[in-house]
Amino acid sequence: MKEQLEALQAEALQSIATTETIRDLQDIKVAYLGKKGSLTGVLRGMGKLSKEERPVVGEIANHVRTAITTALEEKTEKLEQAELEKQLEEETIDVTLPGRPVKVGGPHLLTSIVQEIEDLFIGMGYEVREGPEVETDYFNFEALNLPKNHPARDMQDSFYITNELLLRTHTSPVQARTMQEYNGEKPFKMICPGKVYRRDTDDATHSHQFTQIEGLYVDKNVRMSDLKGTLDKFAKKMFGEDREIRLRPSFFPFTEPSVEMDISCKVCDGKGCSVCKSTGWIEILGGGMVHPKVLEMGGYDPEVYSGFAFGMGPERIAMLKYGVNDIRHFYANDIRFLKQYHKA
Amino acid sequence: MLVSYNWLKKYVDLGNVTPEELAAKITKSGIEVEGVEYVSEQSTDVVVGYVASCEKHPDADKLNLCQVDVGEEKLQIICGAPNVAQGQKVAVAKPGAVLPGNFKIKKVKLRGIESNGMICSLKELGIEEKYIPTDIADGIFVFPEDATVGEPVDELLNLNDAVLELDVLANRADALSMLGVAYEVAAILDQPVKLPDEAVAVEESESVNNYISVEVEAIDLNPYYGAFVIKDVEIKPSPLWMRNHLMAAGIRPINNVVDITNYVLLEYGQPLHAFDYDKFASEKIVVRRAKNDETITTLDGQERTLTDENLVITNGKEPVALAGVMGGLDTEVTAETTNVLLEAAYFDAITVRKTVKQTGLRSESSTRFEKGVDPNRVKKAGIRACLLLQQYAGGKVVAGAAEFDELERTEKVVEIDTTHINNRLGTEMTTVDIASTLKRLQFDYKQDADQFTVHVPTRRGDITLFEDMLEEVARIYGYDNLPFTLPGGTGQSGGITERQQLKRRVKNFIQGAGLMENLTYSLTNEQDVKRLISPEVANVTTAPVALAMPMSEDHKYLRLSILPELLQVLSYNRARSQVNLGYYEMGSIFISAENELTTQPDEQLRLSGALTGTWSEQAWQQEKKEVDFYVVKGIVEGLFDYLQIPVTFSQTKLANMHPGRCALVEIENKTVGFLGQLHPTLQKELDLKETYVFDLNLEEVFTSYHAVPAYTQIPKYPSIARDIAFILDNDVNGGDVKQVIEEIGAPLVNRVEIFDLYQGDNLEDGKKSIAYSLLYQHPEKTLKDEEVEESYQKIITAVNEKFKAYVRS
Numbered sequence A: 001m002k003e004q005l006e007a008l009q010a011e012a013l014q015s016i017a018t019t020e021t022i023r024d025l026q027d028i029k030v031a032y033l034g035k036k037g038s039l040t041g042v043l044r045g046m047g048k049l050s051k052e053e054r055p056v057v058g059e060i061a062n063h064v065r066t067a068i069t070t071a072l073e074e075k076t077e078k079l080e081q082a083e084l085e086k087q088l089e090e091e092t093i094d095v096t097l098p099g100r101p102v103k104v105g106g107p108h109l110l111t112s113i114v115q116e117i118e119d120l121f122i123g124m125g126y127e128v129r130e131g132p133e134v135e136t137d138y139f140n141f142e143a144l145n146l147p148k149n150h151p152a153r154d155m156q157d158s159f160y161i162t163n164e165l166l167l168r169t170h171t172s173p174v175q176a177r178t179m180q181e182y183n184g185e186k187p188f189k190m191i192c193p194g195k196v197y198r199r200d201t202d203d204a205t206h207s208h209q210f211t212q213i214e215g216l217y218v219d220k221n222v223r224m225s226d227l228k229g230t231l232d233k234f235a236k237k238m239f240g241e242d243r244e245i246r247l248r249p250s251f252f253p254f255t256e257p258s259v260e261m262d263i264s265c266k267v268c269d270g271k272g273c274s275v276c277k278s279t280g281w282i283e284i285l286g287g288g289m290v291h292p293k294v295l296e297m298g299g300y301d302p303e304v305y306s307g308f309a310f311g312m313g314p315e316r317i318a319m320l321k322y323g324v325n326d327i328r329h330f331y332a333n334d335i336r337f338l339k340q341y342h343k344a
Numbered sequence B: 001m002l003v004s005y006n007w008l009k010k011y012v013d014l015g016n017v018t019p020e021e022l023a024a025k026i027t028k029s030g031i032e033v034e035g036v037e038y039v040s041e042q043s044t045d046v047v048v049g050y051v052a053s054c055e056k057h058p059d060a061d062k063l064n065l066c067q068v069d070v071g072e073e074k075l076q077i078i079c080g081a082p083n084v085a086q087g088q089k090v091a092v093a094k095p096g097a098v099l100p101g102n103f104k105i106k107k108v109k110l111r112g113i114e115s116n117g118m119i120c121s122l123k124e125l126g127i128e129e130k131y132i133p134t135d136i137a138d139g140i141f142v143f144p145e146d147a148t149v150g151e152p153v154d155e156l157l158n159l160n161d162a163v164l165e166l167d168v169l170a171n172r173a174d175a176l177s178m179l180g181v182a183y184e185v186a187a188i189l190d191q192p193v194k195l196p197d198e199a200v201a202v203e204e205s206e207s208v209n210n211y212i213s214v215e216v217e218a219i220d221l222n223p224y225y226g227a228f229v230i231k232d233v234e235i236k237p238s239p240l241w242m243r244n245h246l247m248a249a250g251i252r253p254i255n256n257v258v259d260i261t262n263y264v265l266l267e268y269g270q271p272l273h274a275f276d277y278d279k280f281a282s283e284k285i286v287v288r289r290a291k292n293d294e295t296i297t298t299l300d301g302q303e304r305t306l307t308d309e310n311l312v313i314t315n316g317k318e319p320v321a322l323a324g325v326m327g328g329l330d331t332e333v334t335a336e337t338t339n340v341l342l343e344a345a346y347f348d349a350i351t352v353r354k355t356v357k358q359t360g361l362r363s364e365s366s367t368r369f370e371k372g373v374d375p376n377r378v379k380k381a382g383i384r385a386c387l388l389l390q391q392y393a394g395g396k397v398v399a400g401a402a403e404f405d406e407l408e409r410t411e412k413v414v415e416i417d418t419t420h421i422n423n424r425l426g427t428e429m430t431t432v433d434i435a436s437t438l439k440r441l442q443f444d445y446k447q448d449a450d451q452f453t454v455h456v457p458t459r460r461g462d463i464t465l466f467e468d469m470l471e472e473v474a475r476i477y478g479y480d481n482l483p484f485t486l487p488g489g490t491g492q493s494g495g496i497t498e499r500q501q502l503k504r505r506v507k508n509f510i511q512g513a514g515l516m517e518n519l520t521y522s523l524t525n526e527q528d529v530k531r532l533i534s535p536e537v538a539n540v541t542t543a544p545v546a547l548a549m550p551m552s553e554d555h556k557y558l559r560l561s562i563l564p565e566l567l568q569v570l571s572y573n574r575a576r577s578q579v580n581l582g583y584y585e586m587g588s589i590f591i592s593a594e595n596e597l598t599t600q601p602d603e604q605l606r607l608s609g610a611l612t613g614t615w616s617e618q619a620w621q622q623e624k625k626e627v628d629f630y631v632v633k634g635i636v637e638g639l640f641d642y643l644q645i646p647v648t649f650s651q652t653k654l655a656n657m658h659p660g661r662c663a664l665v666e667i668e669n670k671t672v673g674f675l676g677q678l679h680p681t682l683q684k685e686l687d688l689k690e691t692y693v694f695d696l697n698l699e700e701v702f703t704s705y706h707a708v709p710a711y712t713q714i715p716k717y718p719s720i721a722r723d724i725a726f727i728l729d730n731d732v733n734g735g736d737v738k739q740v741i742e743e744i745g746a747p748l749v750n751r752v753e754i755f756d757l758y759q760g761d762n763l764e765d766g767k768k769s770i771a772y773s774l775l776y777q778h779p780e781k782t783l784k785d786e787e788v789e790e791s792y793q794k795i796i797t798a799v800n801e802k803f804k805a806y807v808r809s
């Protein structure tokens, strides 16, 4: 009987090994292990064995069953794997065909630049404030140390609506409004982005409407070196860590001392080229220490408080950063222009 | 201000600082030098020559055959200039010379006769035409008799001079004079200033009082008026060096008297005016406000009608000059003038500015009065001009000046101290450093330990406060020497407001939906300002806000809708073959209920979009799809869904919109904008294909926005889906049916979606079929089939009753 079992195992394993389909394997399983299968048949003859032989043969029979079962499982898994591989092979597609198109929109280049500057100053503790585009003469000029008939008003010939109302010529009125709102008591840092308007004929470098971002910091003991450090940080983040800045004295009615900030020319690395008119420097923004009269009109005591302010034109920054050569591109909204920068 | 390098050398030792280096230094210290230009390009081998003889060319009427002595040799030169003559000293380009423009001079034959060089005009030597005296505009330049034959002309004609173009800002009126620039440069280079000679020998035997007296009626506008009389002048060209300086500074020489007043104007920054004394027709100067409608004919020959805002110089009877702006024609200095009445005065800046604006006559003189002249230099300038008239016009200066004088000349006193300066600058300057900058600026001061009492010279009218002195000290010390520091915190946290965040989120959503951001002008034209105004805006607007003085018809009104500009952008792109476009803009419109604006208009933030052309491109396995109403509506619905604001749409008719394809957008029955297709007539006018727009009032949207709500339980119980298709009359709105389903189905029906619209075969004419999918779900229990069925039947009945609709089987 032992020989019979061993022969059975050998025969079963042989047929499992040569089988190539899962269905045949199932037939084999039935043929050997099923209720009417060969192994069951052999075991049925166990009753004739002696008491001593029965456990020995039983153990052998179990071994045979395990061997056949394991062989069946392994072969099944192998065949299933092969079948899956074959199926997946058949599912192969042409990966070089294009994907389904997605509609892509994006921000205007100026929005991107403004947001980049906003985020940069937010990181330095500035809040972002906005104000009306139609301003009063008081907030646009007088509160900024530009009384009526001040010669500097010529610098920014403006669009008046009435004698007292005009399109703001800069975003500085937001600074004046913020100071008045904070009532001369609270130290603060703010930037104010927005549209501004001047009586310029539109050409490659002028636009009657353009964008501005100004910043203001008022506190006790604000120093001019703080302005220099802040602008240096801004310039390096905006234009690259390898840029140098320099401050030059300038004049604005609302700051004293006043400065213009230049950055070293990226094109020639400060050696002088046509972009920087051979100076090695490119003018980026203006600023200065807040004029005591402006602080005073904002309700801050200039004996106690000081501050710095600065202002820049995102159009100019975009033109420098991306080499845009005509300011009118920003307002023509040619799709081919906008698309170049929608990820800027 | 054009500053001649060679002229500047008269006042300050420039050492070996080149013009370019000087320009860089001046720029860094506070006055921007916009450029350095040379009077002329380098030319070689041009020398002074003596015209020994001059005859007509035998074969050419217009040519002259000249024998010219140039020192070592005599050259035969053929010259076409009309003013060439024997005995002149002229500029001769010898053979081999190179003139500006790389013009090489060679030996040539003209009509058979050899010409060995060229006699040059100033233009040929590279001087800008507009500075060349008019009488020699077409001819050669003739040197004064004392010019040395054979001497190179470069230096004689100042051709090698560099001119620095200074951009003088409003505060630095002092730098509108050579002396002012000299003080600035002296401070930068730490050098002294050499002042010009003012020592004039006067005719002691005569007193100015015998010739003229001065009376000022408008004292507030004219606190100082000085009149000088110079007799027996001879009108002729001014000396060559003066003409050179004037041309370099951008002023065309005229004659010695005019040149001298211009020269002193540039040197001192003080405008002067010369009258012909004999034409003055009076011995009395009266300065007063003009009478309304009084007239004067100015030097340019124009008759000008005046108002009482103008200040005039009169001879007691009629105006002879518009104070500080322009002289009168009747008293002009001409070639026949022999006696000169010279004015040196201080006129009110604002009055001069008003007159300039009124007449359009801006000049070197008015510019200086407008910015303010140095009160201590007014009379000195007059004296300096008297000296020059004596030296270069042979004039006899009558003793004294007829004056009116109530001019304030005291110096401003500003207190500064080392600690305060260092605190404001963030520097560690010493008291010695500060004293040194004050010395370089040539400001008088008294020092007590680290306290300075600074007496600011009147030439620096811009300095009145501590902060002004702070700037002076800082800029001479050098902004480069300021350290880099960062300010401390303010106790305030930076960031953007909720409104600013919402703006950013809305933009991100709209861009994610495929639209490109636009930026257009707020100012628009008369037609566009009336178009496509959302009804809720039109309801509260009386008239568009208009500029008082627009620059053009295109930019005259503040917009009441962003859409017209967006449509212009679509047309612009279409004209450039860009036809598939989806644009949006977020920006303000300007609403006023006033006809005459007395307060600021309401600036309302709106979001507008315009779409045209293909929306989904054709691709393999994908059909091409044009923009339609539902694309635009989907974007708007998506936005409201994203912001979790319930929104409804209702059919409407609006001007310039397709009458059947336009909807109002509403939040809780309040109109917040509209969307739809443009009217085909407008599309045609703008040369656009089918175009869809939307326009939303973001102020209302933001008001309805609520921050993320508190957590609500995610439904635990299973949902049951039911679909239902109704046959409806064509004029029944699918949305209205949806609303009824939602009302009747509540609270069991959790969601209703429209998933199919069918019109055509198998349906009666005038009918359509719309399919809805209903989602039943209860928050607290598993719904039973009977409950769902009961609700379902109620819905069918209600829709049937309300819309005469029946279920499509």
Ligand SMILES: [Zn+2]
Binding pocket: A265, A266, A267, A268, A269, A270, A271, A272, A273, A274, A275, A276, A277, A278, A280, A281
């Ligand atoms: Zn460069």
